Amino acid sequence: MPKGYLLMVLHAHLPFVRHPEHEHFLEERWLFEALTECYLPLLKVFEGLVRDGVPFRLTVTLSPTLLSMLCDPLLQERYVAHLGRLLELAEREVHRTCGTPFHPVALMYRELFGECYRRYCYHYQRDLIASFRRLQEAGHLEIITTAATHGYLPLLMLQPQTVRAQIAIAVDTYRRHFGRTPPGFWLPECGYAPGLDDILKEFNLRYFFTDTHGVLFAAHRPRYNVFAPIFAPAGVAAFGRDVESSKQVWSAREGYPGDYDYREFYRDIGFDLDYEYIKPYIHPDGIRIQTGIKYYRITGPTDHKEPYVPEWACNKAAIHAGNFMFNRQHQVRYLAGVMDRPPVVVAPYDAELFGHWWFEGPRWLDFLCRKLAYDQDDLAMITASDYLAAFPCNQKTTPCASSWGNKGYHEVWLCAANDWIWRHLHWAGGRMQELARRHRGADGLLRRALNQAARELLLAQSSDWPFIMATGTAVAYAVRRFKEHIANFLRLDGEIKGGRIDEGFLAWLEHKNNVFPDLNYEVYAGG
Amino acid sequence: MSVLIPWVLGAGVILLLVLAAIFLWLRKPAPKTVTPVVPREELAQELAPPPQQPPAPQDTGRPKEPQLPATYGADRLVLLARDPHWLYAYWEISATRQEEFRATFGHEAWQASRPVLRLYDVTPGEPAPDYLEIAVQEGADNWHIHVGRPDHAFRAEFGRRLPDGRFVPLLVSNVATTPRASLSERTDEEWMWLEELYRAYLRTAAGASSPLLVEEMARRMGALPLTISSPPFTAAR
Numbered sequence: 001m002p003k004g005y006l007l008m009v010l011h012a013h014l015p016f017v018r019h020p021e022h023e024h025f026l027e028e029r030w031l032f033e034a035l036t037e038c039y040l041p042l043l044k045v046f047e048g049l050v051r052d053g054v055p056f057r058l059t060v061t062l063s064p065t066l067l068s069m070l071c072d073p074l075l076q077e078r079y080v081a082h083l084g085r086l087l088e089l090a091e092r093e094v095h096r097t098c099g100t101p102f103h104p105v106a107l108m109y110r111e112l113f114g115e116c117y118r119r120y121c122y123h124y125q126r127d128l129i130a131s132f133r134r135l136q137e138a139g140h141l142e143i144i145t146t147a148a149t150h151g152y153l154p155l156l157m158l159q160p161q162t163v164r165a166q167i168a169i170a171v172d173t174y175r176r177h178f179g180r181t182p183p184g185f186w187l188p189e190c191g192y193a194p195g196l197d198d199i200l201k202e203f204n205l206r207y208f209f210t211d212t213h214g215v216l217f218a219a220h221r222p223r224y225n226v227f228a229p230i231f232a233p234a235g236v237a238a239f240g241r242d243v244e245s246s247k248q249v250w251s252a253r254e255g256y257p258g259d260y261d262y263r264e265f266y267r268d269i270g271f272d273l274d275y276e277y278i279k280p281y282i283h284p285d286g287i288r289i290q291t292g293i294k295y296y297r298i299t300g301p302t303d304h305k306e307p308y309v310p311e312w313a314c315n316k317a318a319i320h321a322g323n324f325m326f327n328r329q330h331q332v333r334y335l336a337g338v339m340d341r342p343p344v345v346v347a348p349y350d351a352e353l354f355g356h357w358w359f360e361g362p363r364w365l366d367f368l369c370r371k372l373a374y375d376q377d378d379l380a381m382i383t384a385s386d387y388l389a390a391f392p393c394n395q396k397t398t399p400c401a402s403s404w405g406n407k408g409y410h411e412v413w414l415c416a417a418n419d420w421i422w423r424h425l426h427w428a429g430g431r432m433q434e435l436a437r438r439h440r441g442a443d444g445l446l447r448r449a450l451n452q453a454a455r456e457l458l459l460a461q462s463s464d465w466p467f468i469m470a471t472g473t474a475v476a477y478a479v480r481r482f483k484e485h486i487a488n489f490l491r492l493d494g495e496i497k498g499g500r501i502d503e504g505f506l507a508w509l510e511h512k513n514n515v516f517p518d519l520n521y522e523v524y525a526g527g
Numbered sequence: 528m529s530v531l532i533p534w535v536l537g538a539g540v541i542l543l544l545v546l547a548a549i550f551l552w553l554r555k556p557a558p559k560t561v562t563p564v565v566p567r568e569e570l571a572q573e574l575a576p577p578p579q580q581p582p583a584p585q586d587t588g589r590p591k592e593p594q595l596p597a598t599y600g601a602d603r604l605v606l607l608a609r610d611p612h613w614l615y616a617y618w619e620i621s622a623t624r625q626e627e628f629r630a631t632f633g634h635e636a637w638q639a640s641r642p643v644l645r646l647y648d649v650t651p652g653e654p655a656p657d658y659l660e661i662a663v664q665e666g667a668d669n670w671h672i673h674v675g676r677p678d679h680a681f682r683a684e685f686g687r688r689l690p691d692g693r694f695v696p697l698l699v700s701n702v703a704t705t706p707r708a709s710l711s712e713r714t715d716e717e718w719m720w721l722e723e724l725y726r727a728y729l730r731t732a733a734g735a736s737s738p739l740l741v742e743e744m745a746r747r748m749g750a751l752p753l754t755i756s757s758p759p760f761t762a763a764r
Contacts, residue, residue, distance in 0.1 A: 486593075
């Protein structure tokens with residue numbers, strides 16, 4: 001029996017970004033970049049481990065909006081076209097850099113993108129979800145869900161029915177893709193408020209994750225700090241994030257991703273190269289953007305950057321995996337000595353950290369899983385479900401309202417930059433409930449309008465918009481998206497109320513904002 | 528007609544000369560004002576904006592950004608807990624409600640009175656219905672409120688204070704509870720707090736092996752949660 005457990009969670013989420021109205025839409029690249037740099041490399045790591053017979057157990061969230069985008073034919077088509085352009089650029093780069101220290105890196109990119117193209121088009125046949133499903137069925141991954149559009153639930157709890165809808169639609173989407181009920185739930189941004197557990201319980205969701213103080217500051221002092229889950233009053237388990245393991249990976253300053261041998265994120269040829277040369281591969285309007293080809297390593301705290309050396313970075317990833325494992329071993333050995341049960345160390349990360357921000361992240365994870373399997377006996381990887389099966393009796397108390405955002409509470413989503421959104425969200429939430437109650441069992445055009453109104457409300461509720469407004473990058477896009485969805489909702493609300501539904505407008509919205517095609521608005525009626 | 532042509536031409540030439548003179552006169556002093564300026568980057572950009580700015584990417588071919596209504600014609604006051612120390616309130620008052628107010632207190636009463644936000648601490652078990660009153664700006668429709676009371680429940684009232692000092696409540700909010708900011712004092716009998724775990728953990732945290740915990744918590748909370756509000760630990764030391 002191991003001395004302790006490591007519960008790693010990779011939370012994969014992107015807001016619903018799909019713009020059929022424009023051929024080239026900057027924000028759709030969020031998905032393309034995440035596919036090339038995170039999701040495909042992570043799947044490659046998982047499949048490599050399976051191929052080599054390495055036992056591993058990871059928890060992965062696939063958000064409902066991400067699932068919707070991954071199986072959307074238009075976005076799939078556009079991604080293939082995007083990869084095609086990227087490959088062409090990588091090919092030109094191989095020739096351009098011939099005889100320079102950048103040449104090996106250019107070769108690396110050509111290989112990487114080529115492999116993405118082959119795997120995406122031929123191996124997966126564009127269906128990544130199927131391969132996640134296979135990994136779950138083989139017992140390597142435990143896939144969980146999160147709120148339908150990643151709504152920030154603590155501030156939506158003013159109207160519990162709107163939270164219920166976020167969860168109901170998420171569970172439904174999960175069932176459609178994975179053929180079972182999700183075992184647990186990722187609270188968007190780890191945002192918890194008392195009462196959320198009651199709603200999770202209604203959907204048989206057995207656990208969720210909070211930040212450290214979500215468990216540590218519970219109403220009754222938790223016996224085992226964050227090294228064992230607590231049961232929220234409804235009987236749903238809350239697992240608290242471990243600070244040490246988070247910080248080693250997360251911290252930009254002291255964390256692994258800041259190592260001088262790792263790839264420098266901010267030096268991209270989209271910005272560095274001659275305009276005429278790079279023009280075909282950036283935005284058609286001439287806006288310089290990240291292409292994904294970056295030639296430098298972090299080098300040091302200077303503006304002077306040295307060329308990236310793939311072998312050095314790979315060595316560092318191995319060293320860092322060993323260091324992470326060593327620290328966890330040290331941690332659980334110590335904790336096991338003062339606890340009367342094996343401690344569980346909860347280490348959740350945004351999946352997009354791995355590969356996108358931290359280019360070597362997937363390699364690190366690969367090394368870590370292999371080392372954990374073969375180089376030690378103190379630690380075992382575990383999922384929350386496995387842990388709860390082994391330790392069904394846990395302390396019962398109310399977790400503390402919290403989030404993993406800056407300062408630990410709700411301020412990121414409720415600050416001067418975005419506080420104005422809540423009056424609209426709550427208004428629309430109230431209206432949606434009213435519409436659903438008034439028009440139970442609607443059919444035809446009215447039903448379509450009610451369903452689309454629900455979609456617009458859900459899309460407006462995305463925690464990504466206030467987050468972007470608070471952080472100050474791409475603010476204009478977030479504000480526009482928020483306003484558009486609220487305005488669409490208000491127009492549909494008015495048309496439904498007035499009994500004059502504009503079918504042309506409705507059809508356009510159904511085409512454009514086609515998330516959750518099987519949604520049933522009656523989820524807002526309650527009771 | 529033909530007599531007019533030289534006149535028209537002449538007038539045209541004079542006009543051109545005048546315009547050229549004005550142009551030159553306007554241009555001339557320009558270098559004077561520019562040259563003495565210390566070449567600071569910001570100023571240089573202001574004085575010489577790039578000649579042709581490409582249109583902003585967001586504007587090309589997209590419909591105008593929709594405008595959302597400032598009010599929805601409802602009476603509502605919503606209170607949200609932002610963190611252990613701050614609350615946020617937003618509100619709106621319908622025209623009907625304003626009319627009722629005028630009908631009751633006189634036509635000038637609205638202009639003569641001042642908007643006030645009242646905050647009641649309604650924490651169960653707290654002794655007095657103590658309240659905080661904030662004079663908000665006329666026309667404001669939201670407010671960030673510092674209460675500095677973690678783990679307390681609040682209800683807000685929005686109203687107007689008449690010149691004679693009377694407070695007229697117009698809106699009542701929901702109840703919002705601020706989150707805890709520290710370890711709980713409650714260590715219930717069924718589940719004793721395993722003191723050893725915390726004591727030893729803090730010892731390592733203070734030592735060389737893992738200063739991360741303390742540092743991280745300090746950064747996030749602005750305090751060291753393990754050292755505050757844990758009397759058993761302090762006593763043990």
